[in-house]
Amino acid sequence: MYYGGGVSNEEDEKITVYEYASRGSLDKYLSDDSLTWVMRLKICIDIAIGLEFLHGTVSSPEVVIHRDISSSNILLFDDWKAKITGFGLSLVCPTSQDLEYVIDNVSGTIGYRDPLYSQEGFLTKESDIFSLGAVLFDILCGKLSSVKLDDDYLYLPFLAKKHYHFKKLDELVFEGIKEQIEPQSFVTFAKIAYQCIHHRRERRPTANEVVIQLKKSLEFQEDYEKWEPELPKDYKEIIQKSKCPEMYSTIKKEDLYNIFSKGILLQQDKVLLSFDGDRERNEMVSATMFSYIGSCPHELKSLPESRLFSLPDI
Known part of the structure; x- marks a missing residue:
């Protein structure tokens, strides 16, 4: 899959070129009623697959830590396919390098940024997973994680975590899609999104595990939409x-x-x-x-x- 463009480095001027995305960035559609739950799930799967590709496998020569995954850094195309962009802050590390953590200056968009990254200055692949979880909640709730919410001025990932803990996450779901969502699809999606923003890095899933669970959520939803009308x-x-x-x-x-x-x-x-x-x-x-x-x-x-x-x- 293609997630970036080319880089020009002539006469000390660096230019990153990206593929043209006709629909622009994801953040513009979060509160759009026409973006159905099935469409949102497919976008989530595309993003997770992209991150899985960046994080690589054991046989990959390099691992890319994005450092700034957010809804504004997800591009959408005519067919609503989603691709990750915004690699200006990314780090490329050889797979042979110890990736338990990378000491780095704090960067990334607030609200999507791993709080452990901000506190410790340690960058890991799990930091990207936290950001992915924030985007998943953006898509579910129709809001941006970079905007402070409620009277406590909590950002969406932390507000969603609080509501999930008290089994009230449904209160945050975007009204434009709430009636569409099949219960098992919601439970599967909410669980993996919550795991992505877990306060302990070792409890966060890999990008591959996120892909698997999102596909299950989509399977529940598509099964519901096809067969529910056929039932008594x-x-x-x-x-x-x-x-x-x-x-x-x-x-x-x-x-x-x-x-x-x-x-x-x-x-x-x-x-x-x-x-x-x-x-x-x-x-x-x-x-x-x-x-x-x-x-x-x-x-x-x-x-x-x-x-x-x-x-x-x-």
Whole structure:
């Protein structure tokens, strides 16, 4: 993937050239209702993949520590693909060099800057991860981390951490996307974003781990948007009447659709069956509820797991 441009170094004049991004920088779209949750997730994934590339692997000859990841340093293109820019403060280190930390002068955009970096002057790859986490919260909350918020003048990452701790993060979610977000997508996204801004560097994930979790969040969301309309309108109420409602809370909507197509067992030994297509339902009841009076000379026995048969709606 391409994240920068070329560098001209003629006659002691250094010029960095970047690929033209028709939509400009991400910070202009944070509070834009037209930027859906799915689009925002894909942008987040692009950013995390870019950072993964910069941080390199064991076999990479060099590692790039960006030092200034922020929403204003993310460029967007016609297809909403996102690429990292703003490499003016970046440090390039050989992979062979000990990267536990690099002593460096404090730099970067306030609000996105790792507080440990500011306190200790130690620069690490985990400092970039903190900045990535701040951008993730920008995208979720529709606000910039560089702007002080609330009466305590907290920056967004610290306010988000506080709300996450008290299970109130949903209060900060941008209103323009709040109703779109599938619960499991939100939980997965919020957890990895919170881990990125953890106060202990060793508890922060790698860029690769962030990519994995963001893709899971997107998978939950796309699954929800495709399959939610196919489920019975009252499927949540039906689930609550089932024998084990909690078992359905974390599965994908496609799997839930397949379960409803086959039948879901209720507490009263009934099954509600949802058909493909028009979502019409037949009620199915256990054969153990029926007996034959005077029509069979043999003794009838109740079977613990009898077959179920369908009765048409009346």
